[in-house]
Amino acid sequence: MTGDHWGYGKEDGPSAWHRHYPVAKGSRQSPIDIIPDEARRDSSLGPIFLKYDRCTSLSIANNGHSVVVEFDDSDDRSVIQGGPLDNPYRLKQFHFHWGGKGCEGSEHTVAGVGYASELHLVHWNAVKYTTYEDAATAPDGLAVLGIFLEQGDDHRWLHTITDVLYMVKFKGSATNFKGFNPKCLLPSNLHYWTYLGSLTTPPLHESVIWIVLKEPIVVSEKQLGMFRILQFSGEEEDQRMRMENNFRPPQPLKERISVVVHD
Ligand SMILES: NS(=O)(=O)c1ccc(NCc2ccco2)c([N+](=O)[O-])c1
Numbered sequence: 001m002t003g004d005h006w007g008y009g010k011e012d013g014p015s016a017w018h019r020h021y022p023v024a025k026g027s028r029q030s031p032i033d034i035i036p037d038e039a040r041r042d043s044s045l046g047p048i049f050l051k052y053d054r055c056t057s058l059s060i061a062n063n064g065h066s067v068v069v070e071f072d073d074s075d076d077r078s079v080i081q082g083g084p085l086d087n088p089y090r091l092k093q094f095h096f097h098w099g100g101k102g103c104e105g106s107e108h109t110v111a112g113v114g115y116a117s118e119l120h121l122v123h124w125n126a127v128k129y130t131t132y133e134d135a136a137t138a139p140d141g142l143a144v145l146g147i148f149l150e151q152g153d154d155h156r157w158l159h160t161i162t163d164v165l166y167m168v169k170f171k172g173s174a175t176n177f178k179g180f181n182p183k184c185l186l187p188s189n190l191h192y193w194t195y196l197g198s199l200t201t202p203p204l205h206e207s208v209i210w211i212v213l214k215e216p217i218v219v220s221e222k223q224l225g226m227f228r229i230l231q232f233s234g235e236e237e238d239q240r241m242r243m244e245n246n247f248r249p250p251q252p253l254k255e256r257i258s259v260v261v262h263d
């Protein structure tokens with residue numbers, strides 16, 4: 001497969017993605033602006049459970065669009081379940097989206113307000129599908145947990161990630177990253193909004209059950225700044241392209257979606 005020909009710039013950014021990925025104008029695209037007052041309550045919707053105690057992180061990498069921590073998803077050692085999910089979904093990877101200095105950077109917004117960054121923990125339905133790739137094209141294939149990052153005090157555990165970003169500065173670089181458990185990045189409560197949506201980057205498959213936590217985690221401007229030492233470009237490329245503003249703006253709700261809230 002040829003290298004990704006999409007990005008976040010003027011020519012190859014979100015407004016141009018529909019040319020190669022027509023589903024960009026689909027009926028269940030993500031992210032969206034979540035309007036709490038319009039979210040439906042569904043008493044049958046219970047809490048989510050994150051079973052990350054035996055999770056196995058493997059590596060951290062710069063894929064030219066974000067920084068990604070990959071997990072061993074060869075068994076059900078780390079799963080998300082409950083809430084809107086009929087099965088346990090296996091943790092595959094997590095990554096971030098962020099802005100430029102002092103600008104917004106989250107993908108979902110809440111009543112029109114963005115956060116500095118957004119963390120996505122990506123899980124796939126290994127009960128119904130054989131591989132992530134198969135699940136990623138199925139309407140109930142993926143469950144992505146979205147967590148907002150708000151600027152404020154230093155986050156005690158995010159240092160474990162920001163301290164190694166210099167090792168994956170360029171697109172295509174990766175390094176060992178074992179023993180990291182993402183439960184240290186969770187807020188104090190797991191109240192959430194949920195709706196049916198899509199991947200927020202190409203190929204934009206409409207295969208994601210989104211679970212967005214209401215409570216943000218707090219990270220410092222200094223820690224957010226560390227993400228901006230990353231580059232979209234490879235080491236050999238002369239164009240030094242700082243990795244920032246790697247977020248897709250909210251997409252039309254269309255006939256979908258009642259966003260449902262659990263708190
Ligand atoms: N921002 S996100 O969580 O929606 C997101 C988007 C794309 C991809 N992957 C791109 C892709 C290619 C084929 C199938 O999947 C992933 N992921 O892999 O976890 C997550």
Ligand SMILES: [Zn+2]
Pocket residue numbers: 095096097120200
């Ligand atoms: Zn994402």
